[in-house]
Amino acid sequence: MKKSIAALALASIFAGSTYAQNPIIRNQYTADPTARVFNGRMYLFPSHDIISPTEPERKWFCMADYHMFSSTDLVEWQDHGVILSQEDVPWGNPTGYSMWAPDCIEHEGKYYFYFPDGAKPQEGRRGGFGIGVAIADNLFMSKFVPQEKQIPGIMGIDPCVLQASDGNNYIFWGMGGLQGAKLGKDMMSLDGEPVRFQFPGEGLKEGPFAFEYNGNYYLTYPSVFKNGETEQIDYAMSKNPLGPYEYKGTIMQKHQNGCWTNHHSIVNFKGQWYMFYHCNHYSPSFDKNRSDLYRLSLLQS
Numbered sequence: 001m002k003k004s005i006a007a008l009a010l011a012s013i014f015a016g017s018t019y020a021q022n023p024i025i026r027n028q029y030t031a032d033p034t035a036r037v038f039n040g041r042m043y044l045f046p047s048h049d050i051i052s053p054t055e056p057e058r059k060w061f062c063m064a065d066y067h068m069f070s071s072t073d074l075v076e077w078q079d080h081g082v083i084l085s086q087e088d089v090p091w092g093n094p095t096g097y098s099m100w101a102p103d104c105i106e107h108e109g110k111y112y113f114y115f116p117d118g119a120k121p122q123e124g125r126r127g128g129f130g131i132g133v134a135i136a137d138n139l140f141m142s143k144f145v146p147q148e149k150q151i152p153g154i155m156g157i158d159p160c161v162l163q164a165s166d167g168n169n170y171i172f173w174g175m176g177g178l179q180g181a182k183l184g185k186d187m188m189s190l191d192g193e194p195v196r197f198q199f200p201g202e203g204l205k206e207g208p209f210a211f212e213y214n215g216n217y218y219l220t221y222p223s224v225f226k227n228g229e230t231e232q233i234d235y236a237m238s239k240n241p242l243g244p245y246e247y248k249g250t251i252m253q254k255h256q257n258g259c260w261t262n263h264h265s266i267v268n269f270k271g272q273w274y275m276f277y278h279c280n281h282y283s284p285s286f287d288k289n290r291s292d293l294y295r296l297s298l299l300q301s
Contacts, residue, residue, distance in 0.1 A: 029283065034265045063098065068080040068083045096117065098118035114132070131157075133147050135147070157173065159171055160208050160209050172219070181242070205222070234250050279293060281293070
């Protein structure tokens with residue numbers, strides 16, 4: 001019985017949900033919104049969609065930098081400008097335009113910004129994707145400084161860091177399926193071998209977002225459940241940060257307008273749960289230029 005009640009917890013978060021003022025950011029394309037609360041203020045760390053400046057006819061995702069936004073009321077948002085550009089990353093490809101979905105957490109007084117980037121090509125080969133870390137002492141006064149090397153042992157995209165109640169930090173990522181691992185004390189290395197998660201559906205799984213709620217760990221992720229379809233958002237549950245996770249179902253259906261991707265985060269702000277996600281409302285004919293939105297729930301903490 002307890003397990004059945006727990007299985008309903010995430011679904012109840014979004015029961016009776018309504019749409020807030022959307023899209024959030026209206027002067028540029030933003031996607032993959034990771035929302036985090038620091039010192040009573042909501043921060044948004046999205047990717048930044050642009051039209052390819054080097055290949056105008058290249059109809060694919062193109063992202064050269066990251067902006068940071070913040071708000072105290074989720075109505076008025078402050079753009080804090082670019083916090084990291086592809087030219088700044090020592091190990092990355094400075095012309096790769098592949099700075100996809102990021103995350104940011106606070107740990108022991110410092111802010112750790114996790115981001116994917118295409119590695120520098122070597123010996124005529126593409127460099128593949130790695131995940132790096134940029135660190136700031138203060139969100140307003142300090143610059144995010146990218147570290148010299150990517151995180152060893154990770155080849156992938158869409159990092160998410162879970163700060164678990166067991167006192168440890170765990171990183172999750174996508175590409176070729178979903179994986180997770182415990183982070184080392186330095187927050188820039190893995191402490192143990194990655195765990196690969198297997199969930200139903202024949203298509204792509206990416207963009208993981210993990211969080212803890214009422215004694216359970218939730219792993220939520222965009223899922224192309226059937227090849228040839230667009231992404232819905234599914235979830236699984238576990239009593240342990242690295243699982244095993246049990247698949248539970250869908251929390252957001254596929255976009256009706258055919259936007260192929262979705263990417264999200266789930267956060268509690270001032271006693272209210274919110275889900276941030278993206279869609280191509282401002283670019284209906286080209287779903288590689290997307291905009292961030294959020295929806296709210298009547299559930300209180």
